[in-house]
Amino acid sequence: MSHWKQREGGGWFAIWLIRTIALRLGRGVARVLLYPIALYFFLRRADERLASRTYLARVLNRPVTNYDVFRHIHMFAATLLDRLFFLAHGERDFAVDVEGLQELDRCIDAGKGVLLIGSHQGSFEALRALGARRPDVPLRVVLDKQKTPALTAVLEALAPDVGAAVIDASRGGASVALAMAEGAAQGGMVALLADRGHRNEATRRVPFLGRPAPFPVGPWHLASALKIPVVLCMGIYLGGNRYRLIFEAFSDGIDVPRAERAAALDGLVARYAARVEHYARLYPFNWFNFYDFWQETGPAADEPAAAARVPSHSDA
Numbered sequence: 001m002s003h004w005k006q007r008e009g010g011g012w013f014a015i016w017l018i019r020t021i022a023l024r025l026g027r028g029v030a031r032v033l034l035y036p037i038a039l040y041f042f043l044r045r046a047d048e049r050l051a052s053r054t055y056l057a058r059v060l061n062r063p064v065t066n067y068d069v070f071r072h073i074h075m076f077a078a079t080l081l082d083r084l085f086f087l088a089h090g091e092r093d094f095a096v097d098v099e100g101l102q103e104l105d106r107c108i109d110a111g112k113g114v115l116l117i118g119s120h121q122g123s124f125e126a127l128r129a130l131g132a133r134r135p136d137v138p139l140r141v142v143l144d145k146q147k148t149p150a151l152t153a154v155l156e157a158l159a160p161d162v163g164a165a166v167i168d169a170s171r172g173g174a175s176v177a178l179a180m181a182e183g184a185a186q187g188g189m190v191a192l193l194a195d196r197g198h199r200n201e202a203t204r205r206v207p208f209l210g211r212p213a214p215f216p217v218g219p220w221h222l223a224s225a226l227k228i229p230v231v232l233c234m235g236i237y238l239g240g241n242r243y244r245l246i247f248e249a250f251s252d253g254i255d256v257p258r259a260e261r262a263a264a265l266d267g268l269v270a271r272y273a274a275r276v277e278h279y280a281r282l283y284p285f286n287w288f289n290f291y292d293f294w295q296e297t298g299p300a301a302d303e304p305a306a307a308a309r310v311p312s313h314s315d316a
Contacts, residue, residue, distance in 0.1 A: 022084050038074040048290040058209040059284045075285045079123040079237050091129040100247030107229035108137055113184025115223055116191035116233045119276045122286045126235030126243045138188035144169040184228050194219035206270040213294045220268045224256040236283050
């Protein structure tokens with residue numbers, strides 16, 4: 001089964017067509033069209049079907065049906081569609097519940113900036129709902145623009161100001177780290193996802209849904225360098241127009257001593273993976289990693305000599 005970093009599923013015209021239908025005819029019509037679109041991908045994408053079935057069997061602890069796999073793919077399609085509406089209209093079209101906002105406010109008010117770390121669960125775009133609640137605090141998101149160029153171009157056309165605030169992970173580690181530090185120095189929030197590594201990126205294998213799985217260490221090197229509060233965040237999709245934005249304090253500042261680096265990184269990655277698993281079990285159809293996540297059929301996942309790369313907020 002392939003690594004996650006592959007070409008986006010859908011070309012410029014297909015993405016432009018969905019955008020036009022969604023914004024001209026409305027979210028209701030676009031959501032009806034998601035059923036045949038999801039069915040098409042369910043029928044045509046064998047690797048994604050297998051990845052979904054493998055994950056669902058581990059998180060649900062029961063035999064997985066074809067309907068379960070279709071539901072999983074459809075849920076992902078729904079969150080992708082909603083990215084258009086979050087960018088075009090903010091949270092106007094949605095009912096967004098927020099948990100843990102007081103904890104996030106406490107970290108923001110410390111004035112050192114905040115590192116928001118999420119995973120490919122639900123919609124990271126739901127973070128845009130923070131704009132109405134903390135308009136005084138800028139938000140920058142680390143995103144690999146080269147991963148999905150067609151989708152990225154369409155989304156940035158909808159919200160040029162949001163596009164300008166993106167930190168492009170494809171520019172290289174030093175440039176991205178500097179941009180993140182600048183955002184934090186301004187007292188802002190910097191957000192990234194930490195459950196996927198690039199090829200040849202240093203990882204740690206830690207327990208996840210009953211089996212060891214590789215998680216990248218890059219986010220934790222960055223957190224240690226920034227020395228700012230770290231808050232976990234999840235934009236869980238609840239169906240319909242409902243989302244739950246969850247913030248959970250992780251650390252007031254991460255320090256990875258050189259002499260104890262391996263043990264410290266193991267502990268951080270394991271803690272993070274445990275919280276991802278917690279939310280995966282609560283909201284099993286919200287986890288969108290449609291590839292061989294456990295890497296049980298490929299080469300060894302751990303490459304101690306590999307340089308840690310900057311993680312990015314990317315699509316499935």
